[in-house]
Amino acid sequence: MFAKGTKRKFSDPGEEPALGAELGPVVRPLSSTYSLQRQSLLDMSLIKLQLCHMLVEPNLCRSVLIANTVRQIQEEMTQDGTWQIMTQALAAAQCPADRLVATEVLCRPSEALAAAQSPKPLPAGPEEEEEEEEEEVVVAAAMEEDVDSEANPLSSSSFLPAPFGAEPGWEDEEDDSEDEDSEECPSDAEDVPDSRRGDQVFGTFEIKHPAPPPDPALEELFSDVDPSYYDLDTVLTGMQSTPKMGPYDLLDSLSPHAAPALSTGTSCRSDLNELDHIMEIIVGS
Amino acid sequence: YPISIINKINVCHSEVLSFVTADIISTVEFNHTGELLATGDKGGRVVIFQQEIENKNLPQFRSEYNVYSTFQSHEPEFDYLKSLEIEEKINKIRWLPQKNAAQFLLSTNDKTIKLWKISERDKRPEGYNLKEEDGRYKDPNSITALRVPVLIPMDLMVEASPRRVFSNAHTYHINSISVNSDNETYLSADDLRINLWNLEITDRSFNIVDIKPTNMEELTEVITAAEFHPLHCNTLVYSSSKGTIRLCDMRESALCDKHSKLFEEPEDPSNRSFFSEIISSISDVKFSHNGRYMMTRDYLSVKVWDLNMENRPVETYQVHEYLRSKLCSLYENDCIFDKFECCWNGNDSVVMTGSYNNFFRMFERSQRRDVTLEASRENSKPLQVLKPRKVCAGGKRKKDEISVDSLDFNKKILHTAWHPQENIIAVATTNNLYIFQDKVN
Numbered sequence: 001m002f003a004k005g006t007k008r009k010f011s012d013p014g015e016e017p018a019l020g021a022e023l024g025p026v027v028r029p030l031s032s033t034y035s036l037q038r039q040s041l042l043d044m045s046l047i048k049l050q051l052c053h054m055l056v057e058p059n060l061c062r063s064v065l066i067a068n069t070v071r072q073i074q075e076e077m078t079q080d081g082t083w084q085i086m087t088q089a090l091a092a093a094q095c096p097a098d099r100l101v102a103t104e105v106l107c108r109p110s111e112a113l114a115a116a117q118s119p120k121p122l123p124a125g126p127e128e129e130e131e132e133e134e135e136e137v138v139v140a141a142a143m144e145e146d147v148d149s150e151a152n153p154l155s156s157s158s159f160l161p162a163p164f165g166a167e168p169g170w171e172d173e174e175d176d177s178e179d180e181d182s183e184e185c186p187s188d189a190e191d192v193p194d195s196r197r198g199d200q201v202f203g204t205f206e207i208k209h210p211a212p213p214p215d216p217a218l219e220e221l222f223s224d225v226d227p228s229y230y231d232l233d234t235v236l237t238g239m240q241s242t243p244k245m246g247p248y249d250l251l252d253s254l255s256p257h258a259a260p261a262l263s264t265g266t267s268c269r270s271d272l273n274e275l276d277h278i279m280e281i282i283v284g285s
Numbered sequence: 286y287p288i289s290i291i292n293k294i295n296v297c298h299s300e301v302l303s304f305v306t307a308d309i310i311s312t313v314e315f316n317h318t319g320e321l322l323a324t325g326d327k328g329g330r331v332v333i334f335q336q337e338i339e340n341k342n343l344p345q346f347r348s349e350y351n352v353y354s355t356f357q358s359h360e361p362e363f364d365y366l367k368s369l370e371i372e373e374k375i376n377k378i379r380w381l382p383q384k385n386a387a388q389f390l391l392s393t394n395d396k397t398i399k400l401w402k403i404s405e406r407d408k409r410p411e412g413y414n415l416k417e418e419d420g421r422y423k424d425p426n427s428i429t430a431l432r433v434p435v436l437i438p439m440d441l442m443v444e445a446s447p448r449r450v451f452s453n454a455h456t457y458h459i460n461s462i463s464v465n466s467d468n469e470t471y472l473s474a475d476d477l478r479i480n481l482w483n484l485e486i487t488d489r490s491f492n493i494v495d496i497k498p499t500n501m502e503e504l505t506e507v508i509t510a511a512e513f514h515p516l517h518c519n520t521l522v523y524s525s526s527k528g529t530i531r532l533c534d535m536r537e538s539a540l541c542d543k544h545s546k547l548f549e550e551p552e553d554p555s556n557r558s559f560f561s562e563i564i565s566s567i568s569d570v571k572f573s574h575n576g577r578y579m580m581t582r583d584y585l586s587v588k589v590w591d592l593n594m595e596n597r598p599v600e601t602y603q604v605h606e607y608l609r610s611k612l613c614s615l616y617e618n619d620c621i622f623d624k625f626e627c628c629w630n631g632n633d634s635v636v637m638t639g640s641y642n643n644f645f646r647m648f649e650r651s652q653r654r655d656v657t658l659e660a661s662r663e664n665s666k667p668l669q670v671l672k673p674r675k676v677c678a679g680g681k682r683k684k685d686e687i688s689v690d691s692l693d694f695n696k697k698i699l700h701t702a703w704h705p706q707e708n709i710i711a712v713a714t715t716n717n718l719y720i721f722q723d724k725v726n
Contacts, residue, residue, distance in 0.1 A: 041559060044617060056370045057395075060457055060476040061507045061526050062622045065563045068505055072559055 035082065038073055045070045310713040312700055316380040316388065319704040322350055322711055323390060324718055325375025329359035331392055331445075333403065334720075336709075348709060350720050354403055356445035359394040371396050377462050379471070381484075389448070391471060395458040398473055400449035400484065408436040454480050454490045461511045467518040474511035474523060477504075481535075493541045494523060494533065509567050509624075516576040524581060528565030532592070548590050550597045560612040560621065568624035573633040574705070580636055582627040585609060587638050587648065602648040602655065605640050607678035607689045620694050630703045639698025642687065643714050644674055660698060660712045660719040671721065 045066050077083040308328035315322050322334040335353035362371040373394055381389040387404040412434040415423055457475035464471045472493070473480050479494035494511075498504055507526045514520035519535045531544035552561060564584035572579045573589075578599070581588050585606060588598035604625075608615060615621040620641075627638040639645045640657070648655045657674040677686040700713040708723030 038559075041613070041616075048619075056372055057367075057458070059622070061509060061566070062619075064504060064507050065526055065566060065622070068562055069559055071505075072562075 038077070042070060042073045042077075045073070309715055310700060310718060311374050311376060312378050313702045313711050313713050313718070314378045314380060314390075315702050315704055315711070316390075317382050317705060319706050319709065321353065321380070321388060322702070322720070323378045323380065324711075324713065325358065325378050325392055326716075327372075327374040329357055329361070329373030329375060329394065331356055331358045331375060331378065331390075331401070333443075348707070348722060354443040354445055356401070358392045358399060358401065358447075359397065362396075376459060379462050379464050381464055382468055384468075391462050391464065393459050393462050393473065396452065396455055398451040398459070398462060398482075399447050400451075401445050402448045403443060403445045406442045406444060407439060409439045410434045411437050449484070449487050451482055451487050451490070454482075460509060461523075463511060463513040463521070465513045465518050466516055470518075472511060472513060472521060474508055476507040479508065479511050479521075479523060479541075491539070493521075493535060493539070495540065495542060496525075510570045512570055512572055512579075514576055515572050515574060522570055522572070522579060524567035524570040526566040527562060528567055528583060530567065530570060530579070530581060530590070546592070546595050548595045548598075550588070558612070560616060563616070563621055564612065569626040571627060571629060573629050574631065575633055578633065580627055580629065582625050582638055584621060584623075584625075587627050587636055589636065589650065600650060602636070602646075604638055604646055605644075605676070607676055611689065615694070618694065620697075623697055624699060625697075626700050628701055628703045630708070631705050635703075637701050637703060637710065639701050639712070641694050641697050642692040643696040643698060644676075645698045645701055645712055658721075660714055660717070660721075661696075662717070 048066050049063060049070070074083060077086070308326040308330065310324050310326050312325040313322070314324075320336045322336075324332050324334075326332070331354075332352060333354040334350040337349045337351055358375055359373040361373040363369075364371055371394070375392050376394060378390055378392045381391070381400075383389075387402050390401050390403070392399055392401060411418070412432055414428060414431060414434075415425070417423060451473070455473065455475040455478070457477050459473055459475045461474040462471060463474075469484060471482050471484060473482065473490075474494075477495065477497040478492055480490040481493045482490045494508070496506065496508060505527075509524050509526055511521060511523035514522070520532065521535070521541075522530055522532045524530045528549065530548040532546040532548070533541035533543075534545045535541060537543070537545065552565070567581045567583050569582040570579060577592060579590050579592060581590065581598075582604075585608060586604055587602040589600040589602075590598045612621060625639050627636060629636055634651060635647055635649050637645060637647045643659050643661050644657050645660060646655060646657050657676070658671045659674050675683075675686045676692070677683065677688045679689075682688050696714060698712055698714055702711040704710065710721050712719045712721065
């Protein structure tokens, strides 16, 4: 298997047909090669969506196509259960918010983002508006519509975040004033300090347990976990087939629900409650 | 031309034009007579070439295209509120049919469309009463006689002046403009909306298509191209990122959200992959000159549709099927998002589109023949016949074949144009424009 921290190179020959080609709608073989390739494609797609911190507005068509690809992967992974494992792994990762920058964007619920808006200070031309959201990762998965994404930033349904922009557009020049106030300022969101990002990642967890100081009990608990595991690359480039004792294993042993279930709307909510419960146990409050 | 251009592979190189600047060519368009060829580039500049026809009676007449006019159409802008640049790159140029001595074209960047008037001046007035030749005003008391100024010939000067600026109507990036056959209106399309303009009126446009969802989180499909029917002024089509084409009739309602026809080919389930949707995204749609067909370009193929048959195209041409096994890499390096254009020849018998490695392809419809040609300086000498190219997809590579792994994906031909009446084609590589023409024997 791949050593931790090593970036895998995506190569074509031999492995290509598994991903680039023809997968029917039936149950896919969960070979580790296929899973890794799929994971790699997912990571690549997420990074592509994220690399929009450029000077010029990103191409909406490209963003939509990438987001749809991510959605397809997500659906497939949900069907074979690997999605659940990954979200649990991300949820339990104890790294500081700024290292989870990719996942932060992924987990950012749209409502939390809406709360981060401020009205535009100046009246401006009509073209200002929703595209700002396109800079960020973009696209909420519509997989499970019934889950309240705000309460469950880590649920699979809101794994893909931030809308393409929420604001009404308009064509007439006359009609700009009322639209401005409702528009978003993603640039504001970007300038938000890390603690706020942390909020968005961990949702209610952060509210209850804001930035816990290094706790010797915690340190000991996670002492045999390799810290490089929480590097962005390794977190995103997927699980290893035989993981060491990782945080999600801990979750499993603590949780009353032993096996990770295929996620549904309600089970995601219960997972988060579970998480709270577990953290309460760990932190001892 | 009764002889098919493919018949003798007799395309010869007429002239190589290359731009000295580093700006990438972003659009190429002949005017309605083919006498003028306009190019737009990433720097917001438009360069127009004019056909100089040597004596047509000579057995080997050649047309030459020379620079006719150059002007800066769009400038970069900065949106201070979003802290984003608005690129000056010219996305599309469309010519208006000529009505008087001047020529008019529409050019657009991501946000603003401009109507430019290109006019010639070859005379200047001389002999003013009140002014000296250098422009200084004369002392009125010194004037003793009155004369009529005369126009004297001067060197030809071609002037371009912006006559209309159509702005502030697009939230998203404009990908298409199309002049209506009524010569009074035109459409502009961005990722989510299509607007209808009157050429005379700049402060108002009508929205005729809007596919923006109320909740942007539900956005899964965008508009990729749009065009008016060449003959029916009420009909337009637009293509989407999901591989569908919708035909709309503006007479049915003010907002053409309901299509009259939906063209979509069902997906081949054996070919399904994570990239299926991306490669089905249509990058260009063009009506045939006779208005009976339309052609679409997706990543791997060109399809010709009969406007009366919605469920599948009547013809499908594989442009570079050997790339199908490379889709993962092409996704990684973003090439899978390249937007290739396509074009018809004057009598709709041949279609043409670009590919990688500076290759471009022509498909002759009735004979079902196709050819791959290359646009490059090394391979094109004046009056030399272009040699057909072949890509070796697998197995043993024959001599003169190029293997897929040797293809240069940075050398892409996205923009091609065909003279409306003659067998003259314009092919744009990254920053070179090639003009090829049929050799008459």
